[in-house]
Amino acid sequence: MDRRLTRRGRARRDQLVDFAARRFAENGYHSTSVTDIVNGLGVGKGVFYWYFASKDELFCEILADAQRSLRRRQQQAIADEDDPVRRLEQGMRASITWLGAHPHLFALVQLATSEERFAGMVRAGEDVAVADTARHVKEGMATGRIPGGDPFAVAHAVLGVTNHLTRALVVERGEKPDDVADAAVAFCLHGILARPTTP
Amino acid sequence: MDRRLTRRGRARRDQLVDFAARRFAENGYHSTSVTDIVNGLGVGKGVFYWYFASKDELFCEILADAQRSLRRRQQQAIADEDDPVRRLEQGMRASITWLGAHPHLFALVQLATSEERFAGMVRAGEDVAVADTARHVKEGMATGRIPGGDPFAVAHAVLGVTNHLTRALVVERGEKPDDVADAAVAFCLHGILARPTTP
Amino acid sequence: MDRRLTRRGRARRDQLVDFAARRFAENGYHSTSVTDIVNGLGVGKGVFYWYFASKDELFCEILADAQRSLRRRQQQAIADEDDPVRRLEQGMRASITWLGAHPHLFALVQLATSEERFAGMVRAGEDVAVADTARHVKEGMATGRIPGGDPFAVAHAVLGVTNHLTRALVVERGEKPDDVADAAVAFCLHGILARPTTP
Amino acid sequence: MDRRLTRRGRARRDQLVDFAARRFAENGYHSTSVTDIVNGLGVGKGVFYWYFASKDELFCEILADAQRSLRRRQQQAIADEDDPVRRLEQGMRASITWLGAHPHLFALVQLATSEERFAGMVRAGEDVAVADTARHVKEGMATGRIPGGDPFAVAHAVLGVTNHLTRALVVERGEKPDDVADAAVAFCLHGILARPTTP
DNA sequence: AATGAATGAGCGTTCATTCAT
DNA sequence: GATGAATGAACGCTCATTCAT
Incomplete structure (x- = not known):
């Protein structure tokens, strides 16, 4: 999943990484769903899969x-x-x-x-x-x-x-x-x- | 889940505990389903919930x-x-x-x-x-x-x-x-x- | 997916096969979702995967x-x-x-x-x-x-x-x-x- | 979706039609996503919807x-x-x-x-x-x-x-x-x- | 005690489409 | 004309748990 990202894209990606890292650490891998992550950031589910495979x-x-x-x-x-x-x-x-x-x-x-x-x-x-x-x-x-x-x-x-x-x-x-x-x-x-x- | 168990019941229960312990250790908690456990022992699903809540x-x-x-x-x-x-x-x-x-x-x-x-x-x-x-x-x-x-x-x-x-x-x-x-x-x-x- | 089926189970399975065959024929493979099939029969989703892999x-x-x-x-x-x-x-x-x-x-x-x-x-x-x-x-x-x-x-x-x-x-x-x-x-x-x- | 197209526009459109036709024929309609098509041509998603509704x-x-x-x-x-x-x-x-x-x-x-x-x-x-x-x-x-x-x-x-x-x-x-x-x-x-x- | 059958919420993922730039 | 980003409904599938027999 290598993508040419704009500044905005890079920011979004970092946001996902940071937020997910915290959630994973708090709740574990299985108990943190992709839905949790995107809802936590208030974005649609597709966003996740735009940045990560x-x-x-x-x-x-x-x-x-x-x-x-x-x-x-x-x-x-x-x-x-x-x-x-x-x-x-x-x-x-x-x-x-x-x-x-x-x-x-x-x-x-x-x-x-x-x-x-x-x-x-x-x-x-x-x-x-x-x-x-x-x-x-x-x-x-x-x-x-x-x-x-x-x-x-x-x-x-x-x-x-x-x-x-x-x-x-x-x-x-x-x-x-x-x-x-x-x-x-x-x-x-x-x-x-x-x-x-x-x- | 405290049950008065017959001898046979106790044996069954131990069997479940041992088998599950090994599966959990090998595959992890999430990757070991109740189905895996009961299938592995060749018993029905009800057996599991008879012995464990x-x-x-x-x-x-x-x-x-x-x-x-x-x-x-x-x-x-x-x-x-x-x-x-x-x-x-x-x-x-x-x-x-x-x-x-x-x-x-x-x-x-x-x-x-x-x-x-x-x-x-x-x-x-x-x-x-x-x-x-x-x-x-x-x-x-x-x-x-x-x-x-x-x-x-x-x-x-x-x-x-x-x-x-x-x-x-x-x-x-x-x-x-x-x-x-x-x-x-x-x-x-x-x-x-x-x-x-x-x- | 070979399972020992009771009479009831065989009946359910046949029901699924028949219903699905009709739906597939009418709407195509992609346009017939598993959800359509189970809803059409008024059963839960798990039923489908109990009978078919x-x-x-x-x-x-x-x-x-x-x-x-x-x-x-x-x-x-x-x-x-x-x-x-x-x-x-x-x-x-x-x-x-x-x-x-x-x-x-x-x-x-x-x-x-x-x-x-x-x-x-x-x-x-x-x-x-x-x-x-x-x-x-x-x-x-x-x-x-x-x-x-x-x-x-x-x-x-x-x-x-x-x-x-x-x-x-x-x-x-x-x-x-x-x-x-x-x-x-x-x-x-x-x-x-x-x-x-x-x- | 009738557009007055420049010569370049017509070329682009034909390119899409040809490429898509081959993909559809090879992979089927459902298995050929719009993303496949535009990625295959190295263009953005917007291009597709500029030419086709x-x-x-x-x-x-x-x-x-x-x-x-x-x-x-x-x-x-x-x-x-x-x-x-x-x-x-x-x-x-x-x-x-x-x-x-x-x-x-x-x-x-x-x-x-x-x-x-x-x-x-x-x-x-x-x-x-x-x-x-x-x-x-x-x-x-x-x-x-x-x-x-x-x-x-x-x-x-x-x-x-x-x-x-x-x-x-x-x-x-x-x-x-x-x-x-x-x-x-x-x-x-x-x-x-x-x-x-x-x- | 034990079975096969059933439930249904939830999961990770896809994708046609839209939008701001 | 064109881009990358975003949307969100829908999909196939899983699984802990419950139930009728």
């Missing part, structure tokens, strides 16, 4: 946009950083901040995970995130900062902490992203246990 | 069963353990093992998370799990084994690691639960960084 | 039934006949009578011809009719009653005359099938021209 | 053009012919040649036959063709070349043979129009049976 396609586009946008933010955050552990940390902070700022897109990804149709996209996006993270872990291992082990397992663990804390504390309990990021980073770097005090 | 109710029951079952397993695993850090560890191991052994129930929980109707139940179950975990963390803090901080944040982080590693490594990549549990425990206890070697 | 499938079934029924009639009509020319004639008479008695099924075939989806079925049915007819022609040629030539072309010509006269004279102008059959047979056997009178 | 109107125009064109061809073919039987023959040959040369317009007529909206036009055109043919038959009867009978029935039979053989042999099996015309003429003039040889 299907409800599926729209959802995929929103999802892909969100994934792209988050990754771009992460990469900006670590661009000037040499130290792999600092890159890991900055990546986590960037993720938590972005996800906290776009809770509905975060919700969308959760949603997509459990919808066979979209699970592939999510998995692919996650693979990219894991690869990004694992790269830093490997570098840290190379310099001895991080002890040996499976860098992918570690990367997954970091992702698990980041996502879970963001959802539970930032999105659901409204805590401040920076504080949550501090906790997440501390947990990932040192774990639970007290460091044995060097005498 | 609605599709919703059945799903809730499956979900509640799964949550109960997992929690029971966790509590068995830590029953004989005094040390809070060991209890934390044993709880994680029990979870990973159980989730790895019942991947379809794990999938069901993911599913429920993103379905407004069931999200409440999932959240409630998660709250219980967090409280369970946080109790050990608090004890660890009391004894000084774990440095101060927000025990709930720590508990959420532990949950995030446990769930994410189980899904990514055990369910999706078929790694052995015990190995994954080792990695998860190590990550949670010590984090990423090498311990400064005491001279 | 799709509108397409129903149409195909009606078409196939009609083709089968006509052919059966033709074969009964020639069963006791040895002379190939008489078989040709009886076949034509049987067709004209049957088509005149079931004008709506005749219309359905015309309809299907120009609907890409069904054209294949019609063509296949026609091929059978041509083969049936050509067999008699070939026998007639073997015995010298019919001069040499392409038996298939002749068979097609016979079909063309039969169908066209039935539609134009019997269906559209209400002439008696027997009279039309006489004219059709005469035309096919002797053509237009007067036989040169043997002195 | 509706999709219906365009189809009717194409149909009328085809009917006119075929009839003109037939009349040219018999203009110089006095003998009614020869006129009959030449008319058939002209029809078969023209229909073979414009198979898509032939298809269009078949199409229109089974679409209530257009059936009237087709019937009217057929009535003209029958009248044309019947006139020759009547003259043949007057001169005794053709034995008495219903000239309309004969005319319909001739039409049936012509159309059916053209479709089955020329259009569908690619045989040469001249050969098919020979077969059609022979069949119509002499029928199937061998002439009794005059001793």
Whole structure:
């Protein structure tokens, strides 16, 4: 569905994308009908299909946009950083901040995970995130900062902490992203246990 | 929908629960119709509504069963353990093992998370799990084994690691639960960084 | 869509087939909606899809039934006949009578011809009719009653005359099938021209 | 929808007519959307409705053009012919040649036959063709070349043979129009049976 | 306890047509 | 003359639920 759009057309399309993204995040994919979307915007049903080939396609586009946008933010955050552990940390902070700022897109990804149709996209996006993270872990291992082990397992663990804390504390309990990021980073770097005090 | 059931009735009911749980996990809630379920078992539609008031109710029951079952397993695993850090560890191991052994129930929980109707139940179950975990963390803090901080944040982080590693490594990549549990425990206890070697 | 049907179910199904066949014949395939059909019978929409997998499938079934029924009639009509020319004639008479008695099924075939989806079925049915007819022609040629030539072309010509006269004279102008059959047979056997009178 | 058209306008209009005629013939009336037509030509939707009041109107125009064109061809073919039987023959040959040369317009007529909206036009055109043919038959009867009978029935039979053989042999099996015309003429003039040889 | 049959609101999608620019 | 945008009724089809037997 590639169409030469006028300015007005582009505006309408963006309107649809934004509105639909919010509805999907709030009500889920199935419970958000195309009728809901167009009624919500006060336009005819044909408008939807003028801009999108299907409800599926729209959802995929929103999802892909969100994934792209988050990754771009992460990469900006670590661009000037040499130290792999600092890159890991900055990546986590960037993720938590972005996800906290776009809770509905975060919700969308959760949603997509459990919808066979979209699970592939999510998995692919996650693979990219894991690869990004694992790269830093490997570098840290190379310099001895991080002890040996499976860098992918570690990367997954970091992702698990980041996502879970963001959802539970930032999105659901409204805590401040920076504080949550501090906790997440501390947990990932040192774990639970007290460091044995060097005498 | 509480019915005095004959032995045969109970068997039928269990059959429905098991079959539906698998279908839900494989195809999702919406893509599994009541028709699918009864056809899959070769029975008439009336059977379904004889035992369950609605599709919703059945799903809730499956979900509640799964949550109960997992929690029971966790509590068995830590029953004989005094040390809070060991209890934390044993709880994680029990979870990973159980989730790895019942991947379809794990999938069901993911599913429920993103379905407004069931999200409440999932959240409630998660709250219980967090409280369970946080109790050990608090004890660890009391004894000084774990440095101060927000025990709930720590508990959420532990949950995030446990769930994410189980899904990514055990369910999706078929790694052995015990190995994954080792990695998860190590990550949670010590984090990423090498311990400064005491001279 | 094969279902174990009760007596009531079979009755309902037949009702749908009959009603739909008439509607299709009168209004065409596209102009007859599933809604029209179920409303016409005063039943809910689900009833239609309980008995048929799709509108397409129903149409195909009606078409196939009609083709089968006509052919059966033709074969009964020639069963006791040895002379190939008489078989040709009886076949034509049987067709004209049957088509005149079931004008709506005749219309359905015309309809299907120009609907890409069904054209294949019609063509296949026609091929059978041509083969049936050509067999008699070939026998007639073997015995010298019919001069040499392409038996298939002749068979097609016979079909063309039969169908066209039935539609134009019997269906559209209400002439008696027997009279039309006489004219059709005469035309096919002797053509237009007067036989040169043997002195 | 009568518009004073510039030269460019006339060209555009013809382009639409030609393109639409082919699409209709290939895909059918319903399966050819106005959108298909304008997209196929790379123009906007407005263009269509600038030249035609509706999709219906365009189809009717194409149909009328085809009917006119075929009839003109037939009349040219018999203009110089006095003998009614020869006129009959030449008319058939002209029809078969023209229909073979414009198979898509032939298809269009078949199409229109089974679409209530257009059936009237087709019937009217057929009535003209029958009248044309019947006139020759009547003259043949007057001169005794053709034995008495219903000239309309004969005319319909001739039409049936012509159309059916053209479709089955020329259009569908690619045989040469001249050969098919020979077969059609022979069949119509002499029928199937061998002439009794005059001793 | 269980069946086959029925309901009907709702879904995603299409498309002839109109309109503002 | 021509465009892209918009309309909205209608379509084929699904499905949770109910009902008569």
